[in-house]
Amino acid sequence: MSSQDTILLIEDNPKDVLLMQRAVRKAGIANPLQVVNDGDAAVLYLSGQAPYNDRNSYPLPVLILLDLKLPRRSGAEVLMWLRQQPGLKRLPVVVLTASQEYIDINNVYDLGVNAYIVKPVAFNDLVEIVKTLNLHWIIFNEKPQITI
Numbered sequence: 603m604s605s606q607d608t609i610l611l612i613e614d615n616p617k618d619v620l621l622m623q624r625a626v627r628k629a630g631i632a633n634p635l636q637v638v639n640d641g642d643a644a645v646l647y648l649s650g651q652a653p654y655n656d657r658n659s660y661p662l663p664v665l666i667l668l669d670l671k672l673p674r675r676s677g678a679e680v681l682m683w684l685r686q687q688p689g690l691k692r693l694p695v696v697v698l699t700a701s702q703e704y705i706d707i708n709n710v711y712d713l714g715v716n717a718y719i720v721k722p723v724a725f726n727d728l729v730e731i732v733k734t735l736n737l738h739w740i741i742f743n744e745k746p747q748i749t750i
Contacts, residue, residue: 607633607634607664608633608634608635608636608661608662608663608664609626609631609633609634609635609636609663609664609665609666609667610636610637610638610644610647610648610663610665610666610667611635611636611637611638611667612637612638612639612641612643612644612666612667612668612669612672612677612680613637613639613667613669613672613698614639614640614669614671614672614673615669616639618669618721619637619639621725621728622635622667622698622728622732623635624725625725625728625729625731625732626732628729628732629729629732629733629736631732631733631736633664636660636663639672639673640672640673640674640675641672641673641674641675641676641677641679641680642674642675643674644668644672644675644680645675645680645683647660648662648684648687648690648693649687649690662690662693663693664693664694665693665694665695665696665735666684666693666694666695666696667696667698667735668680668681668695668696668697668698668699668715669697669698669699670697670699670701670706670710671699671700671701677697677699677710678706678709678710678713681695681697681710681713681714681715682713685713685714691714694716695714695715695716696715696716696717696718696719696735697710697715697717697718697719698719698721698731699718699719699720699721700720700721701720702720717738719731
């Protein structure tokens, strides 16, 4: 497991950040979890701009967990920006939000999200979601070892 297997959590609620950190640990996921708490910081992180310009400390993620309701720039705006970046547009993005509004769901799928998950109430349900994400995106995105 290297820093190149980072998960980027874009979440402004400190309680939800703590719950996700705990769920990742409980699910046995060893991937580093980087956190930014607003949409502008997400764009700076993903584009490698200061204060996130050191790719050893802030590597590109293998998976982005994105909240919709963010300060400064919404999750939808972050997703729209991301999908317009040639070197980043294929990064897998899972929206993890409290919104169950069909307009939000349809909008982010139109913008190219890979999955939309409503934040569960129960912690154990969040752990199961993290395990599923690991199976579908994190393991899948690991670079294969080539032997000669």
